[in-house]
């Protein structure tokens with residue numbers, strides 16, 4: 001019996017089901033059907049004059065999740081603009097309720113490396129290892145990233161690393177456009193505060209979001225682009241994501257070509273740390 005249960009758990013993990021959200025299976029179709037029916041009910045019922053008034057404490061207060069996404073986006077813009085340091089931004093992100101990923105992640109994964117660096121690297125989203133440790137790129141993809149940096153004589157103390165989304169999506173799925181949009185004001189402000197000269201976007205979600213394009217990463221990679229953030233022009237280099245390179249090792253030659261572009265740009269500029 002124990003062996004069968006272990007085998008079942010291993011199969012779940014291999015399929016990407018690696019967190020339990022509920023003790024019992026949850027019928028999401030029934031939920032959305034119920035929500036649809038509730039919407040079709042008449043909104044206000046006439047209350048007989050002699051009904052006892054309800055104490056306001058019994059009225060459910062609207063949960064943060066029930067607020068429209070637009071309200072969160074607006075408040076995220078206002079919140080991030082008032083963050084004057086990375087520490088303040090981190091605290092505001094930790095308190096932010098506008099992205100559902102926060103509810104399933106273990107913790108916020110804000111950044112790693114050197115905030116004084118000229119090079120900022122932006123990945124997609126934390127995975128299981130990052131979620132456990134609270135630091136970006138510490139799993140297998142992160143170890144490959146370390147080796148890629150070492151190939152051009154860089155290490156984590158010479159770069160600053162963050163993700164487009166700072167909470168782990170369940171089962172390591174790609175973050176949705178809604179989740180990315182909710183977190184976008186935060187990563188934009190993080191870039192403004194770090195104010196790097198070079199921005200390396202690892203993978204499609206990072207490159208496409210920041211450059212505002214749907215072009216495939218295979219077409220975006222391989223050349224520098226300019227992007228203006230906080231009134232400053234930043235050189236952006238989209239690259240293939242290390243997790244993709246682990247699955248497609250033959251593509252490492254493209255990543256090596258991109259790393260050489262970065263190394264060349266650094267030789268022509270100041271040292272990587274300001």
Ligand code: URA
Nearest residue numbers: 123124125126136137
């Ligand atoms: N992949 C990412 O994009 N970010 C991480 O932090 C880890 C893996």
